[in-house]
Amino acid sequence: MTSPSETIWPIEPHTLIKHRILDRYLQGWLPVMAKTNGRIHFLDGFAGPGRYSGGEIGSPLIALQALLSHPHFAKANNQREVVFSFFERDKSRADALREELKRVSLPSWVSCNVFDGEFAPLLSSILDKFQAEGSQLAPTFAFIDPFGFAGVPMDLIARIASNAKCECFITFMYEEINRFLSVPDVADHYDALFGTSKWREIVGETDSGRRRDRIADLYRKQLETVAGFKYVREFQMVNRGNRTKYFLYFGTKSEKGLSLMKAAMWKADPGGGEIFSDRTNENQVVLFEPSPDFARLRSMLTQRFRGQGPIDISDIEKYVLVETPFSETMHLRKRTLGQMEKSGPRLIEVYRPKGKANRAGSYPPATKIKFV
Ligand SMILES: C[S@@+](CC[C@H](N)C(=O)[O-])C[C@H]1O[C@@H](n2cnc3c(N)ncnc32)[C@H](O)[C@@H]1O
Numbered sequence: 003m004t005s006p007s008e009t010i011w012p013i014e015p016h017t018l019i020k021h022r023i024l025d026r027y028l029q030g031w032l033p034v035m036a037k038t039n040g041r042i043h044f045l046d047g048f049a050g051p052g053r054y055s056g057g058e059i060g061s062p063l064i065a066l067q068a069l070l071s072h073p074h075f076a077k078a079n080n081q082r083e084v085v086f087s088f089f090e091r092d093k094s095r096a097d098a099l100r101e102e103l104k105r106v107s108l109p110s111w112v113s114c115n116v117f118d119g120e121f122a123p124l125l126s127s128i129l130d131k132f133q134a135e136g137s138q139l140a141p142t143f144a145f146i147d148p149f150g151f152a153g154v155p156m157d158l159i160a161r162i163a164s165n166a167k168c169e170c171f172i173t174f175m176y177e178e179i180n181r182f183l184s185v186p187d188v189a190d191h192y193d194a195l196f197g198t199s200k201w202r203e204i205v206g207e208t209d210s211g212r213r214r215d216r217i218a219d220l221y222r223k224q225l226e227t228v229a230g231f232k233y234v235r236e237f238q239m240v241n242r243g244n245r246t247k248y249f250l251y252f253g254t255k256s257e258k259g260l261s262l263m264k265a266a267m268w269k270a271d272p273g274g275g276e277i278f279s280d281r282t283n284e285n286q287v288v289l290f291e292p293s294p295d296f297a298r299l300r301s302m303l304t305q306r307f308r309g310q311g312p313i314d315i316s317d318i319e320k321y322v323l324v325e326t327p328f329s330e331t332m333h334l335r336k337r338t339l340g341q342m343e344k345s346g347p348r349l350i351e352v353y354r355p356k357g358k359a360n361r362a363g364s365y366p367p368a369t370k371i372k373f374v
Pocket of ligand 1: 047048049050051052059060061062089090091095120121122147148149152153
């Protein structure tokens, strides 16, 4: 979208889905992180005013609500500290956000800071200070949600990622990025965005599909190699006009984080004619639909494991989590392995540990499965 000039603006349908994903992810991430860390941190690099003109709440309030409405944190004796940092360049939006935050009653263990100004220089100076003191960012979920391509340098993403248990969820505004790719005036922004000048090799690509794939693949590769995220997933949002609107990138070093994000994606049905898909591996693009394509997962499993001895259920889960677009918590057991076990001709042989119920759909730890 072209960036609005008003302090608050109408929400777009594709923003609503991003918000659903953010909310669902934080509902899972906050309690998991709070269990093992005394202090956790939600960072919103492009926070906005906190509310849209139709009254819908923006990402800062979504994140706060995910915390304050969560049963895990409802106990009065909560011992964790949860810090929210909101960065907003536009003064009137930052002030509007402060007004919104005043209306939220915050318990003593929650603090919110609104930083007026540009995300990249502000966060860089905070990280410089930490570095000088020999300290680290607390485990952080960084939501980086710009309107366009400026102000999100790859070297800053890499600095965030270099801190333990820090992950990034990034809106990559493909339409804008693609539109201005050949404009010489903004080349510096692109060098910073990608952390390389290799995007210049794509400028002459005239096939729109190939161009999109090359841009998206380059950004994903940079998140893996320059930022150093062990797991990067790439989600594509296609609008009603069948145009790729944006990509969401999630970078993490944690399998648990990856698992929570995939479940959040699958639960956030875009509806309204918009299409949302996982295209991390372009040979496996899978749409997030209310009825997932279980036949596809069955065939992926068979191709991957057929001809091998019995495979431990934990290795099968890891494969689904790391190498497929499906969710190992939502899709694997009942609707995939369960169906394969019940079907005739038999597609799998199941070896459950002694004393465990022999029931299709139930695969307790140490179960082994042979794909026939
Ligand atoms: C897409 S909107 C954010 C929406 C918000 N994250 C949400 O989901 O409700 C982007 C916001 O970033 C602000 N912005 C633009 N450039 C910025 C920069 N370099 N640093 C911080 N904020 C910036 C804009 O004023 C705008 O409010």
